Amino acid sequence: MTQEYELCVSSSFRNLGQIAEFVAERARQAGLDEAQVFDVQMAVDEACTNSMEHAYGGREDGLVRVCCYVEGEDFVVRVTDYGASFDPSAVPKPDLAAPLEKRATGGLGLFFMRELMDQVDFRAHPTEGNTVIMRKRRKRRSP
């Protein structure tokens, strides 16, 4: 098991920048290229925003834990909160076929998480909190 790196912050949007820097540093250390680092940063930003906005309802006294590690070929990020859980299957996908003028604006955060990461899983536990686990496959270096 490789080393885990964890950042715990309060559920304030003001902490999103710090989370982004932390995750980018770990992702680079894990060997992700800049495009992948950008993707991971964005997916994590959206996941943390969801925790702060929806799980904690905008309250800033909640805890958000961001944990990074390498597992096999994957760079893995876990985002955990202890607020209200939610059902990701209940969030509608953005309707990209509709003209922009008519499109509803919800569901974008979750959409980006799924598009930018290779795998996204959700777990809700009554005491261990709500966790989203996101994986990005590291590219093999050429010999």
Add this chain to the structure above:
Amino acid sequence: MEIKKSRFKRCDLLALQGRFDSSTAPELERALRASLDDGVFHLVVDMGQVEYFGSAAIRALVAAYKECRRWNRGDVYLAGLNDHIRHVFELAGLLPVMKVYEDSTAAVGNF
């Protein structure tokens, strides 16, 4: 994060700099709203110095776009998208609907 606004004869230019996540997207919303409230519906958003543009910022941009496009009275042009942000905008289906220019001079000149 910084937003610099310049008012031209035919449009407002908003030059964005830094991170636009959920903590800073409200500022973008206010800046866009201010132009719309002034009756300016031709906007250029220069993203050349933007490090990050999350879904909250995208929502603010799309809301302004919708209002500018109403009754065909105006438009929002984007300038200076880097590869990462362009990819995100493509994923979100914003391109090629929203017009993108290499730089703000070209965008302003096309209004």
